Amino acid sequence: MMRINRRTDYAVRVMLALADHPYGERLSTRFIREKMLVPRAFLERIIAELSKARLILTFPGPNGGIQLNARPEEITLRNIWEAIEGPLLISDCLQSPEECPLHENCPVRDCWGKLQKAMQRELETVTIGYLSHELKKKQALHMD
Amino acid sequence: MMRINRRTDYAVRVMLALADHPYGERLSTRFIREKMLVPRAFLERIIAELSKARLILTFPGPNGGIQLNARPEEITLRNIWEAIEGPLLISDCLQSPEECPLHENCPVRDCWGKLQKAMQRELETVTIGYLSHELKKKQALHMD
DNA sequence: AAAATGCTTACTATTTAAGTAAGCATTAGT
DNA sequence: ACTAATGCTTACTTAAATAGTAAGCATTTT
Numbered sequence: 150m151m152r153i154n155r156r157t158d159y160a161v162r163v164m165l166a167l168a169d170h171p172y173g174e175r176l177s178t179r180f181i182r183e184k185m186l187v188p189r190a191f192l193e194r195i196i197a198e199l200s201k202a203r204l205i206l207t208f209p210g211p212n213g214g215i216q217l218n219a220r221p222e223e224i225t226l227r228n229i230w231e232a233i234e235g236p237l238l239i240s241d242c243l244q245s246p247e248e249c250p251l252h253e254n255c256p257v258r259d260c261w262g263k264l265q266k267a268m269q270r271e272l273e274t275v276t277i278g279y280l281s282h283e284l285k286k287k288q289a290l291h292m293d
Numbered sequence: 294m295m296r297i298n299r300r301t302d303y304a305v306r307v308m309l310a311l312a313d314h315p316y317g318e319r320l321s322t323r324f325i326r327e328k329m330l331v332p333r334a335f336l337e338r339i340i341a342e343l344s345k346a347r348l349i350l351t352f353p354g355p356n357g358g359i360q361l362n363a364r365p366e367e368i369t370l371r372n373i374w375e376a377i378e379g380p381l382l383i384s385d386c387l388q389s390p391e392e393c394p395l396h397e398n399c400p401v402r403d404c405w406g407k408l409q410k411a412m413q414r415e416l417e418t419v420t421i422g423y424l425s426h427e428l429k430k431k432q433a434l435h436m437d
Numbered sequence: 438a439a440a441a442t443g444c445t446t447a448c449t450a451t452t453t454a455a456g457t458a459a460g461c462a463t464t465a466g467t
Numbered sequence: 468a469c470t471a472a473t474g475c476t477t478a479c480t481t482a483a484a485t486a487g488t489a490a491g492c493a494t495t496t497t
Contacts (some may be wrong), residue, residue, distance in 0.1 A: 150298070151296075151378070152295075153295070153384045153455075154294070156454085159399055161404055165400040188457080190457060190459095191455075193476085197475055208463090208474080209463040209473050210466095211471070211472045211475045212466095212472085213463085213464070214474085215378070215474085226431075235294075249332050251330065254428065254431065254435075255307040256310075256428050257302055257309070260305055261297055264412060268411060271407060280403055300485085321442070332486090334488060334490095335488090340444085344444090345462085351443060352494090352495080353441080353493070353495055354440090354494060354496050355440070355443085356495090357494085357495070359467070
């Protein structure tokens with residue numbers, strides 16, 4: 150039914166949790182998984198993938214933890230998405246048209262190509278900094 | 294990995310096959326499934342769903358078949374999508390925020406909400422008429 | 438009555454996603 | 468050096484969604 154991958158969802162939660170604290174601050178994954186309700190073993194793998202993609206820095210040992218490797222305004226949803234699932238590809242047809250059984254005149258390629266482009270554009274436009282900022286505005290409203 | 298549902302993909306193929314012929318013309322599902330490479334039993338169910346959604350008219354018996362129930366320019370990808378899978382919903386969070394374990398301050402809702410809106414906008418904008426027209430332009434180019 | 442079509446239901450197989458368990462690797466503090 | 472706190476890795480299990488198959492029913496034209 151075309152749902153968001155839960156791992157990607159969790160990855161965004163992690164990045165937003167980091168962005169919610171002063172830049173450069175280090176959080177433990179334990180803190181994050183309790184706050185964001187993510188099962189341990191699952192989260193650890195996500196952390197590892199974010200780290201491989203150089204979106205975060207990780208430090209083992211006591212006082213270890215993770216921190217952002219770039220300012221939140223510089224990290225897009227596309228960066229996170231690709232760190233977890235690789236490039237967005239909503240139909241095989243779009244990657245290798247030559248393998249499409251309907252060949253170069255596949256009537257559907259245009260259709261999904263347009264949708265994918267719209268999605269890509271959105272993922273590139275939205276940054277963690279923006280989302281974090283919006284979230285803080287909302288939280289301020291609910292204070293009263 | 295967030296792929297397009299194959300049934301929706303097939304449904305678009307059906308609608309495009311119909312739009313490729315003069316408006317009002319009736320095609321047999323047999324013709325369509327041979328042209329578009331869709332397994333029979335699978336296609337028949339898709340046809341039935343398109344019919345329930347009133348996007349096509351169906352006629353049994355010899356000289357039966359299916360035809361569009363509206364001009365191609367009036368049929369959007371959203372119409373087809375919803376006929377097959379129901380409303381676009383890329384995360385449960387967006388439908389029922391109250392059930393979200395992170396409640397009203399779910400940091401991820403904005404994120405996927407924006408993406409979903411971008412997708413919805415695209416699906417509403419693109420019509421079968423447009424796609425069919427684009428396809429014919431391409432086919433004309435390949436003639437030489 | 439027969440043949441050509443669309444329609445329905447029940448089932449099976451395959452793939453993907455989600456989650457669990459157990460233990461390893463690195464580092465700070467003592 | 469030892470211990471404890473952290474991140475990391477691998478292998479496995481379970482559950483759900485997707486894709487496809489089979490068999491036969493229902494409706495209409497000839």
